[in-house]
Amino acid sequence: MRVHEEVSDEMEEEEAADAPDQLAFSPPPAAAAVQRLVVGYALTKKKVKSFLQPKLLALARKKGIHFVSIDETRPLPEQGPFDIILHKLTNKEWQQVLEDYREEHPEVTVLDPPNAIQHLHNRQSMLQEVADLSLSNVYGEVCTPRQLVIMKDPLSIPDAVANAGLTLPLVAKPLVVDGTSKSHELSLAYVETSLSMLDPPLVLQEFVNHGGIVFKVYVVGETIRVVRRFSLPDVNIYDLENNDGIFRFPRVSCATNNAEDAEIDPCIAELPPRPLLEKLGRELRRRLV
Structure with missing residues (x-):
């Protein structure tokens, strides 16, 4: 704003014409505080x-x-x-x-x-949601292994597996995921006689060779992040014929088993198509909320 003295109109006009404008500034408003x-x-x-x-x-x-x-x-x-x-x-x-x-x-x-x-928390119900999806399209297909839930009596496992028609080798996973290290321990059963050594309650799943790599997909809103982790190695005929039955693994796909920088066959390590991951993420979020 212009500063004026109480003088005659003539003097005021002269001074206003000859002198530069004098402005009075107020301090700028404080920056808006970041919401906490x-x-x-x-x-x-x-x-x-x-x-x-x-x-x-x-x-x-x-x-x-x-x-x-x-x-x-x-x-x-x-x-x-x-x-x-x-x-x-x-x-x-x-x-x-x-x-x-x-x-x-x-x-x-x-x-x-x-x-x-x-x-x-329950691996049976968790995987069932994936099995119920219908995601076949030009980008690929999402499948789940055949599985069997055993609640008790390990001696009954061989007969239960035979009746269900499952094919060895089988991955054994604790039924409940409760955040403990034990809930992440896996066993790989190669021969029928090893099945009674497992510890129910558990889920048995047919093992599918997958190049020793697993993809972990993280979804937050519309953001998708995919990382590679080392997984169980592929199974071959030699393993089946020359092993006494069962391997026990600690946590397999944790961050310490990062495979991002490893030299891996590009055909094995190729990331799944993003459109397929986006559709999978949307469908699972809808079903699991």
Whole structure:
């Protein structure tokens, strides 16, 4: 705004003509504060160490995202407030705490709701959703191996496998995925006599040679990320004839078994077509929510 003295109109006009404009500035408004988003996390120590890396925390802070540890020994309503709760605990007590909290605080996003992940805890029901899909198209086909669920009595497994018409070798997986290391342990049974050595409850699946590589597909919204992981090696006739029956494997497809930089046959390591992955991701998200 122009600054004027209380003078005659003539002097004012003269000065206004000869002198440069004098402007009075107000301080610029403060920059809009970044919206603060509080993420409460309830994770195992191992998950905290692997997930909450300094680089991630620094990037999150720049975006206004703050991670806050949830104390499981204290009532959840007394902590926070939270915008999001991120958890990776599976015990029944914690599941009930979360369900009660969601009823009282529907505005808080829980990743993932207990009722949504129960479906994925059971390998039988989880794989069935894939088997029920119809994704055959020009980009490829998604298939599932034939499987059999054994709840108890390992001595009955050979007869059950024969009655189901399954073909050896078979992959044995614990039926329930509960977040423990044991739930990720696999066994590969080569001969019939080894089947009674397995430990129910479990899922038996026909083994399909796949080049020793598995593709893990991560879907967040519309974003898809595919990574290669080393998997169980292919089975050949020599293995079947010269093995006493069963191999036990620890966690097979974890991040430490990254195959991204390995020298792999391009035909084996070729990524699945993205249109097929996008359709698969959409369909599974719809079915598993």
